[in-house]
Amino acid sequence: MDDASSSSLAVVENLDVARAPQPTLDGVYFIAPSERSVARVVEDCEKKLYRKAHVFFTSAAPRGVLNAIKASKACVSMLGNCSEMNLEYFTVDPKGFSVGVEDALRGTFAVGSEQSQAQARMMDMIAQRLATVMVSLGEIPSIRYMAKVGNKKSDVSRGVADRLDRSLTALLRAKGAEAAKNNPTCDVLIVDRSFDVIAPVVHEWTYESMVTDLLNVPNGVYQYKITTKKGEESKEAVLGENDPLWVELRHAHIAEVLTVLADKAKTFANVGPGGGVVGGRDLTTGQLKKAVEALPRVLEQQAKLSVHTSIAGEINAVLQKSALSEVGRLEQDVVFGDATSKDLIALFNDLDSRGVRLPMVEKLRLLLCYVSSHPQKIDESEKKRWMTNTGLTLADVNILQNLELLGVKVLKDGASNPFSSSMFGSSTKSIRPKVLERKGAGSEWDLFRFLPTMAGLVTELDAGTLDATEYPSVGISPGAANAPPTMMSPTKSRSVRTRTEASWATHSSAGSLGGDGDSERSASGTNHRRSDSMTSNRAASQRSSRRLIVFVVGGMTRGELREAHVLSQKLHREVIIGSTSLETPASFVEKLAGLASVASIPEKYADIADLSGL
Known part of the structure; x- marks a missing residue:
């Protein structure tokens, strides 16, 4: 506005x-x-x-x-x-976007939602908005999705993928360019939130994640107070792309951020506006001129530094007050199977004995990490034990069993299951999830072992090793062999903010390039056949030039958004992550709590186009 x-x-x-x-x-x-x-x-x-x-x-x-x-x-x-206009999405940052369907998790996973009319309308809405992203980016995607195989029990990813494919096909057909689908320009992987239920609740220790998790920063606006000669004044700072210090530090570990901010503060304290040492004498006229010219820029930098120093101070105060470093250390051990329920109870008792009041949502997050990584641990007696040892209410503890709706086997065999007639039933397999551990850059930091599953999927998709049964292509049944993807000539890497509508709309009916995909035409018009090795090398080069987009139905996290930035540099290709919403741990827990109520069609989606018949 x-x-x-x-x-x-x-x-x-x-x-x-x-x-x-x-x-x-x-x-x-x-x-x-x-x-x-x-x-x-x-x-x-x-x-x-x-x-x-x-x-x-x-x-x-x-x-x-x-x-x-x-x-x-x-x-x-x-x-x-x-x-x-094809603009039904919001850019989160240059590597992330949201289509703004905040109730997608409930609409696709709530009790009774599987194959319901409410779920169908929700998938229509998501696919329609995702299609506008493809058009705005000028992309014709090669689409893969998370299949309903193994311990994955939802067909939501396939539903969205099929609808996206039909929607884009209809748009191309209307322009007489349907054959352009044979030459996709990017790779899209569609998953739902059940692919990684730990990432939304585990503590992420990077600056951006800490800010959004622990502080109140609605829409990225940080509110603070300063003391002036007129008294105390309220101020606001927008944490975004126009703040160079935010851009520099947002993906760094909080310990590194505190060190960098302290070093910058010392630098400003010892260096004058023109770059000379404070208190230095015998400045020349030229040096004085430079100092005066640099003053506005330096004052702006000092103001930004002051804002971030204030933010870091608030984060540090919250960490100390709730002993979150201790909580985070145990949390990492829990998700990797190195800690048990006895360790959780011991921590809660120790904090109580020291007078540390751990917020209830923090206790609940730790328990969610535990039951997500330790299958079949909950029954009625266990619920009572957790209520006694944590102070959580029955409604709080019942949120744990809502993970069953996301395919996590939380309840013990024989335990009363309120969702036994739901889409999962008693056949859900008890499989300990594979949790990825961070290696290389950043892994030396404490509390930074956990790596979102999204990073592993992107790496495998880029390398061509992603399981074709678990993640088939649209139009290919799970279990069938995937045909090798069709490649097109390298395209210039573009930011998610870039709009290239015309390039999408003008693909010819023979494909974006036309001609034989396995031959190259010389200046004289003669076709020359490539050798297998040349074809393989060219395919690898073409793949690296294509955007790789992961879309998560049910909300993405700041940690996953960070991995899009990291992987873009590591893989030398643009990696973008999108979702129905951008979640904080608190907002995800709130939405998880709402899954126990039956899903219905929100009035605002009632007249959305039905894509099932396209």
């Missing part, structure tokens, strides 16, 4: 509320292509609320929606523009 207000717009209003007529101004509508939104536009035109109507849809508009506009003579006469 702030950006819109600064772009010569007189007023920004909500379509769903009553608005005063503005007959001397044009009305610009940025709306979803839904029947309800278009009905409001038609109503405005018939009332002549504005001088002209410029309609911009967030995604491809169904024929019924366009027909509703055509049917209104008043709307047709007032229409100045009618365009599809």
Whole structure:
């Protein structure tokens, strides 16, 4: 809204509320292509609320929606523009995006959701928004998904993958370019949150993760107070791409951040504005001039440093107050199987004896890590034991068993299972999850052993070793051999923010390049066959030039977002992660608690296009 207000717009209003007529101004509508939104536009035109109507849809508009506009003579006469923008997503940072479906976890995994109408509508919404990402990036994806095999019991990933494929195929068909699918330009892997249930609750010890986990920073805005001659003043700082210190430190371990900030503070204390030592004499006129010119920049840097020093101080205070370093150390041992329930109880008792009040959500997160990595540990007597030793309520402890809805075998054999008639039933296998351990850069830091599963999947997908049965391609049944992916010529790596709509829309019907994929044409027009080794080398080169996009249904974490940055450098190709939402541990626990209630179709999704018949 702030950006819109600064772009010569007189007023920004909500379509769903009553608005005063503005007959001397044009009305610009940025709306979803839904029947309800278009009905409001038609109503405005018939009332002549504005001088002209410029309609911009967030995604491809169904024929019924366009027909509703055509049917209104008043709307047709007032229409100045009618365009599809394909912008149903938010950029989180240059390597991450969200399609903003906050209730996706409940809509796809809640009790009774499997193969329900509510789940189908949710998958329609997710696929429709993900398609706008592909179009905006100028990509035609080769799609793979997490299959319903082994201990994976949900078909959500396949449902979204199939719908995305059908949606993009329909868009290409409308442009007469359906054959362009034979030359995909990027690799997309679609998974759901059940692929790694530890990542959303484990403590991540990087600066960005600590800030969003432990502090109140809504929408990346840090609020703080400073003392001036006028008294105490409230200030705000936006933690984003325009803050170079934030960009430099956000993925560093918190211990490293504290050291870097301390060193920078010493530097500012000892060095003057022009780069000379404070207190130095006999400055020349040129040096004085440089000092004056550098002063605004240095003052800005000092202000940024002051903000981050304040943030780091708050984080350190929270860590000390709740003894989170001790909690984190045990947490790492728990997820790697090096600690038992007795160790958890011992820690809780020790903290109580020292008067350390560990927040209930921290206790619950530690228990979630335990039951996620130690299958079949919960029954009614065990619930009572945890309530006695932690002070958690029955409602809190019941959140643990909601992991069953994500395919985690939490309950002991024979224990009462409220979800026995759900999509998993009693056949869910008791398999201890494979937990990846961080190696190489960063692994020397304490409390930094845990590596999100997403990093391993991306590495295997890049190397061509990702299991084709567990992660098949769209159109290939799980268990069938995957055909080698079709490669296209290298394309320039672009940020997720880059819009290349035209390149997507203008793929020819013969594919993005045309011609024989296994031959190269010389200047004279003669085809020359490549050898197998040349083909293999070329394929590897082409693969490294393609974006690799992982999409998580049910929410992604800051730790997973960090891995997209790390892997982009490590693999020498752009890795992007997207999701239905960006979660903090607290928000994930809250959504996990809501899975026990039956899913229903939210009213706001009621008129979303049904993609199952495309």
